[in-house]
Amino acid sequence: MNAAAALTESQRHRRRRWQRRREGALTALFALAASLAVLVTLGMVMTLFSGAVGFLQRVGLVDYLFGLVWQPQIGMRADQGLVEGQFGLLPLLGGSLLITVLALLLAVPIGLGAAIFLAEYATSGQRNRLKPLLELLAGIPTVVYGFFAALVVAPLLHYLGGQLGIAVSAESALACGLVVGVMIIPFVASMADDALYAVPQAWRDAAIALGATHAEMIRRTVLPAAFPGLVSACLIGFSKAIGQTMIVLMAGSLTANLTFNPLDGVSSMTAQIITLLSGDQEFASAATLSAFALALTLLILALLTNTVGVSMNQRWRQRHGQN
Amino acid sequence: MTPPSDPKFLLRNVSAAYASKPVLRDVSLSFADRQISAILGPSGCGKSTLLRCLNRLNDRLPQFRLSGQVLLDGQDIYAPDADVIALRRRVGMVFQKPNPFPKSVFDNVAYGIRLHNLTNSASALADAVEASLTDAALWDEVKDRLDLPAQQLSGGQQQRLCIARALAINPEVILLDEPCASLDPRATARIEELLVALAARYCLILVTHSLAQAARVAAVTALLEEGAVIEVNNTSDFFTNPQHPKTQQYLSGG
Amino acid sequence: MDKTKGNIEGKLVSQTKDTAMTKGMALSARTHQRRLRRARHFRALTILAVAMALALLGFLLTSIGVKSWEGFSEAQVRLTIPLNIPLNIPLTSPLAVPATASPTTPSAPPTTTADQPASATATPGQAQADPFALLKAGWQQRFGEANSSRRSLQTIFSRTAEEHIAQAQSRAGNQPAITLWLPANQHIKRYLNNPSDPGLADLLSPHQLQCLAELQAAGDLRRSMSVDFWNQPDARSPEAAGIAGALLGSLMTILVTLAAALPLGLMAALYLEELAPRQRRLTRAWWRLVEVVTINLAATPSVVFGLLGLTVFLHLMHLPRSAPLVGGLVLALMALPLIIIAARNAIRTVPVEQRDAALALGASPMQVTLHHVLPAAFPGMITGAVLALAHVLGETAPLMLIGMVAFIASYPTSWLQPATTLPIQIYLWATSPEPAFASKAAAGVVVLLVLVLSLNALAQTARRRWKHRW
Ligand SMILES: Nc1ncnc2c1ncn2[C@@H]1O[C@H](COP(=O)(O)OP(=O)(O)O)[C@@H](O)[C@H]1O
Numbered sequence A: 001m002n003a004a005a006a007l008t009e010s011q012r013h014r015r016r017r018w019q020r021r022r023e024g025a026l027t028a029l030f031a032l033a034a035s036l037a038v039l040v041t042l043g044m045v046m047t048l049f050s051g052a053v054g055f056l057q058r059v060g061l062v063d064y065l066f067g068l069v070w071q072p073q074i075g076m077r078a079d080q081g082l083v084e085g086q087f088g089l090l091p092l093l094g095g096s097l098l099i100t101v102l103a104l105l106l107a108v109p110i111g112l113g114a115a116i117f118l119a120e121y122a123t124s125g126q127r128n129r130l131k132p133l134l135e136l137l138a139g140i141p142t143v144v145y146g147f148f149a150a151l152v153v154a155p156l157l158h159y160l161g162g163q164l165g166i167a168v169s170a171e172s173a174l175a176c177g178l179v180v181g182v183m184i185i186p187f188v189a190s191m192a193d194d195a196l197y198a199v200p201q202a203w204r205d206a207a208i209a210l211g212a213t214h215a216e217m218i219r220r221t222v223l224p225a226a227f228p229g230l231v232s233a234c235l236i237g238f239s240k241a242i243g244q245t246m247i248v249l250m251a252g253s254l255t256a257n258l259t260f261n262p263l264d265g266v267s268s269m270t271a272q273i274i275t276l277l278s279g280d281q282e283f284a285s286a287a288t289l290s291a292f293a294l295a296l297t298l299l300i301l302a303l304l305t306n307t308v309g310v311s312m313n314q315r316w317r318q319r320h321g322q323n
Numbered sequence B: 001m002t003p004p005s006d007p008k009f010l011l012r013n014v015s016a017a018y019a020s021k022p023v024l025r026d027v028s029l030s031f032a033d034r035q036i037s038a039i040l041g042p043s044g045c046g047k048s049t050l051l052r053c054l055n056r057l058n059d060r061l062p063q064f065r066l067s068g069q070v071l072l073d074g075q076d077i078y079a080p081d082a083d084v085i086a087l088r089r090r091v092g093m094v095f096q097k098p099n100p101f102p103k104s105v106f107d108n109v110a111y112g113i114r115l116h117n118l119t120n121s122a123s124a125l126a127d128a129v130e131a132s133l134t135d136a137a138l139w140d141e142v143k144d145r146l147d148l149p150a151q152q153l154s155g156g157q158q159q160r161l162c163i164a165r166a167l168a169i170n171p172e173v174i175l176l177d178e179p180c181a182s183l184d185p186r187a188t189a190r191i192e193e194l195l196v197a198l199a200a201r202y203c204l205i206l207v208t209h210s211l212a213q214a215a216r217v218a219a220v221t222a223l224l225e226e227g228a229v230i231e232v233n234n235t236s237d238f239f240t241n242p243q244h245p246k247t248q249q250y251l252s253g254g
Numbered sequence C: 001m002d003k004t005k006g007n008i009e010g011k012l013v014s015q016t017k018d019t020a021m022t023k024g025m026a027l028s029a030r031t032h033q034r035r036l037r038r039a040r041h042f043r044a045l046t047i048l049a050v051a052m053a054l055a056l057l058g059f060l061l062t063s064i065g066v067k068s069w070e071g072f073s074e075a076q077v078r079l080t081i082p083l084n085i086p087l088n089i090p091l092t093s094p095l096a097v098p099a100t101a102s103p104t105t106p107s108a109p110p111t112t113t114a115d116q117p118a119s120a121t122a123t124p125g126q127a128q129a130d131p132f133a134l135l136k137a138g139w140q141q142r143f144g145e146a147n148s149s150r151r152s153l154q155t156i157f158s159r160t161a162e163e164h165i166a167q168a169q170s171r172a173g174n175q176p177a178i179t180l181w182l183p184a185n186q187h188i189k190r191y192l193n194n195p196s197d198p199g200l201a202d203l204l205s206p207h208q209l210q211c212l213a214e215l216q217a218a219g220d221l222r223r224s225m226s227v228d229f230w231n232q233p234d235a236r237s238p239e240a241a242g243i244a245g246a247l248l249g250s251l252m253t254i255l256v257t258l259a260a261a262l263p264l265g266l267m268a269a270l271y272l273e274e275l276a277p278r279q280r281r282l283t284r285a286w287w288r289l290v291e292v293v294t295i296n297l298a299a300t301p302s303v304v305f306g307l308l309g310l311t312v313f314l315h316l317m318h319l320p321r322s323a324p325l326v327g328g329l330v331l332a333l334m335a336l337p338l339i340i341i342a343a344r345n346a347i348r349t350v351p352v353e354q355r356d357a358a359l360a361l362g363a364s365p366m367q368v369t370l371h372h373v374l375p376a377a378f379p380g381m382i383t384g385a386v387l388a389l390a391h392v393l394g395e396t397a398p399l400m401l402i403g404m405v406a407f408i409a410s411y412p413t414s415w416l417q418p419a420t421t422l423p424i425q426i427y428l429w430a431t432s433p434e435p436a437f438a439s440k441a442a443a444g445v446v447v448l449l450v451l452v453l454s455l456n457a458l459a460q461t462a463r464r465r466w467k468h469r470w
């Protein structure tokens, strides 16, 4: 090395110390950014808990969890005062679950069927065209589905019901459920397809070699092997469906009805949170705080199903030696 | 010349494990300066792991455990106050698969020089790059296209580029992990020639699974099996007069 | 496709027969036929599922597309405007402040009124006459004094007609008169749809209807693409309402999200993959926790983020409601885990040999990260970030909780001023009691879909293009 151009040892040493200090600061910054997720979660949990605790001090836990009427009185006029309403979770939970079940009834058969077609029957050309379409579908914003539910599907069902002489609410749970179902079809199909695709080819070959028809091979070999993955697809679909807001807010009923009739109007936990909190409101009223309790309940439900779904999927994949 | 009694690298009872899987078992070895030492062994016996202990490349693997002593010029490189960066400046490494950076030929060689602030003038940098490429016997082939992306060189050229890159920061030791494993015979022959030339100035530690290669270039050869040293000897004795039955078996193609 | 299937089925037939024969069992042809039929049915079912999914998608898109046509279009009246009228007409601009008495106030409680920011530009002094006076003069020249009052003209023209006149005026130079297609009130659209609509009698006077018939007979009444939809903010009357305010609001919001979430997300992902110390059990547990938490944040319902934003940004930090800054931060919280997860996947595709090469040359972990991992993973990281942004661009619920449901008829001029975003605008229009807004909402949906889906498609194409780098 050219001695004249080379830096002296002490110069180099100084540069290195300086660089180390800079790197240390940068690393700390990176670590902080990485830890932000914990901070956000902590903030979320604290927010929800403090709101929910404040709410439960006004309305007992039993009244909340097992109450049959949800009627938060949001004092419209000043002279009404703060009338405390009734805060029974069941009508909302029932509404959320009813809509979710209806959604799954639509999305699971179609999603699984489409996944089986994609993974087992489709040529690679068809696969390459349908898969991006699925991903694209998954990108449609919920407000679009909300519009579709409120201004197309719900009026259509109402009209059809009228023609057939069946009383269908203009804000029926059926309309919400169907549209939520359409929304989660791509998620279910995409994840189910992944699960089916991961089943080793050798197992298929073995089944075919034993004389099974293609359909028998799928039903007896592939589906059982992929079963945990398929269940996990459905669970994650459930988690998405129950956490979705705009469809029920736009197409559902404003009042919470405790009913299992899909032709009636129901509300959901998410829609109620928005109804309770959008606009200027007294922050410490029971009605406002109840939104936090609802959000906490919702979060627990959504994360529980999602976690079970994800871990099932992971464990199953590990057992099959993929990651 | 360093007398043979004063080795460049000295390993004392080194054992290593990934998680609960032991890979090196009580390895004691010494590597002399200015010569090629070869390490032979079946694949999976821990040759790469052994090399990676010498420049502490496994430091950041969460599950990696190491015990024993590794001394470079008598200094424990795993001492708490040891400087890893300085160690890696002194101990270069060339890998099994050529791994040039996705940069130009020039930038690949200059990378280490810039990294360690070895020079602050552009002309000195260019001189250093030329010197390294010449030492690596690559200069004549690439001198007209130094800004060609390195990935467009042939496999053998890429590997010599990696050697030049290691040479550029003036190391004292060069670890070579099966440097010819992914090359054709012609490229292999060129690299071997190069290694013999470099042996006059550096301590070269060559891992290989090719008996012939060890026999051609190495002064000393060691056999590793299941993480343990079976036999070490100077190369001619190792091949003509193996002591250990396992060595005999290995040499006879077992 | 069919070839493949026939092939497989054909092979099965022979295989099954062989198996059966070697075992010496006579396989009855009927059982065999039944199995094959079942196989065909099963396959048909899966095709049916795909067809249903596609049909539902098609239904969704066509129904929205059909409805959106009304929203993109407007009725227009051709009128010759004299520019050389005497300037003795009072310079008040009555159309500019009309909506105050409008009975159809949208249900959203908090409102901001600054309905007509552009009218100020209409009269830059000098010889330029008040655009409303010009409109009035034009109408009077054609139809006489009757029905040329402010009220009457309001029922014929859109509020934005004045702006069109002012613009034409500044372009006209010394011409004595100009002929313009002026945007008309939504009643005129109803008239165009069905001139004998009985509801129109309540809205328009008989003389006005007569004028319209005259205009239509002369070919001076048409339906055309609305320009106002693209360059106006929201308004109380559907014919004057546009998407530009919401687009600007969305842009500002998403810029805040980008600025906040992208650097943080990339830093977090790089740290978790490359730098986080995992040698000790405690640090390993901590970073494992960070991972779990990130995954769960990505699966958290979006309303919950809205509640967090409401509490932290509005109630604790006292930031203003409805502001693009706050909205952008809430969306950043949502985008952050998505970006982190995508970026980590991109980082994992960088071959370990690259890291080894740099480390062996004496590069520090941070140098390895910045010199080698970041550039190599960058395309994948950006792809993931674009997908995340496209996802949060369509978010509505969390923004509603921080107050972004107000009716806002002006452009946001700062990060702290009330703004509305595209999804919110769609929600407001879709839930408006006035039916003409529903078609505006459909048009807004088309705009949003085009934006979000093209971002998605862009990211996916880029991902495929960049896939095989190593
Ligand atoms: N990063 C690692 N984590 C866990 N095990 C490893 C890792 N690297 C190598 N091993 C294991 O250590 C053993 C020795 O590997 P290696 O040193 O690469 O062998 P060689 O180079 O002789 O083929 C092998 O069984 C291998 O599976």
Ligand SMILES: [Mg+2]
Pocket: B047, B048, B049, B096, B177
């Ligand atoms: Mg190896």
